Amino acid sequence: MTKTRIVFVHGIDGYGAAAWPAQHRLAGRYDCLFLKRSGFDAVEPPAATDFAADARIVIDALGTGGHVVAHAQGAIAAVMAAVERPELVRSLTLLEPSLLSMTAELPATTAYREHLEPLYARRDQLGDIEFTVEFNRLTASMTSTANGRATALAVPRTTPAESAARTAARVRLQVPVWEAPLHIVPGVPTLVLTGGWEPLYEEIAEYLAGTGARHAVTRGGHRPQDSEPGAELLEAFIRETGASGPGVGAHN
Template structure:
């Protein structure tokens, strides 16, 4: 029997398989693809983010499978994942959204409004700042920590990619009825809990696992993702039989 496809969509940091270290083994049970969003390349110079290109990458990764596929996405990657599901709900079998940066869903809610008020002035001047200054200010504002130095070519490319990402509150998102959805958060940041609460109220399964902004890297977070996909897969198989 053909394996069900699962595509993994990374956020603004590491990409491809490197963004999903605990999920590599899922290739034993699924046809797993670890995507690279537009502008993320191990050698090429970063370019401006392009959500339309990201949507095409996600849809292309599942469209060549007759049964469609599941989409697992982290942070900013959840934006293109949701938009792909909105465009092709016939192909997306489920959505797993990890710490989703889907701010346009909760634009009027307090934590989202406060985050945008904090970050928008920085986004507005991102093309006037160098990569080092932008990354330093971004990390301080978003995570209240200090970033590492830009002492390697990859660190410099990572900082440039960060500066070239579009504001997450601009995407025209809405809920996709009929697509089973899991939202997983790390329980550390009111912004993501607010987004998760909204998604839960609109039908998503909501879970929390320790791990900060990357709960998928924890044993519990990985177990939650695998359990959800297994449950949806069994349901789909039962419907097809």
């Protein structure tokens, strides 16, 4: 019997299977594809964000259909793919999604954008390391206290083979997330998981809940999928929606 497909779309803190340590266990029951978005590669040079190319990567990976799980910036590609091809998406699980262009007028999103826009305005005048250090400084207040430790959101959890210079080059090349061309996903069961630690992500999650998504708060900070409760919620949602075909209406 053919296994149900799950497509995993990473954020900026790692890519491929390395970005999903707690989800490896699903590979025995599902056909799991751990993607690499455009510009994320161990050999090819880092490249600027290409929202359309990333959405196409997700669509191509879905094949005849499956579930999509996306973290942070990866949620942009997941949502764009679901808007373009909703019939392929059985369910959408968004983990602390960076969908700032959807909540552009809301207070936490506005504050975040105003905080970072001056840095992006002079990005071309800065070197990779210089930009990344400043980016980390500006976002230093956005920390996760998962497992009792404070972890700066901006510091990527990259694979060990990558140098600091390569990581910094990738960070500087990322297009600001508030520029993503996003629309509401029509009729796809959606779960949003947040860590309950940062108003920006809670604001985005509540906005999505208002459009029909289910919102759950669990431990794990910016990576709720790494905690056991978060991983279990993710898996339960996929089991629940697995019996229904793609394109079924959203859950409330």
